[in-house]
Amino acid sequence: MNQTPSHSQTPEFGHIPSTGILYQQPPSSEQIARANKRNKLKAFMRDVIAVVVFSSPILATPFAVRSCSDDVDRQAVQAVKFQMEANHERSN
Incomplete structure (x- = not known):
């Protein structure tokens, strides 16, 4: 029984070339556009x-x-009205 230990964690697939490089079709010009x-x-x-x-x-x-x-x-107008009312009440 000769077994060679493999230190690689990569699973072996039959359809992958021995180089380990997967081929993918380049995108079409429509996909690029x-x-x-x-x-x-x-x-x-x-x-x-x-x-x-x-x-x-x-x-x-x-x-x-x-x-x-x-x-x-608006606040200035209200202050003037308030002062006028206060002065009017004081004078009475």
Whole structure:
């Protein structure tokens, strides 16, 4: 009984060449074109999302400033009304 110990953990398959290199058909031009379109669409969407994410704070700043300004104006008007009412009550 002559047995040669094998230290390889790779199973032996009858249909694999002895080189161990598997052959795969190259993709068709249609598959390549589809993959290229998909990759271009992904890249375009990444660019669009990046532009939206980075430009939204810049575009939102004037609206935030205006909103704060409106709040300050409203509070100033309320303060003047309150002072006028307080002065009117003191004088009576």
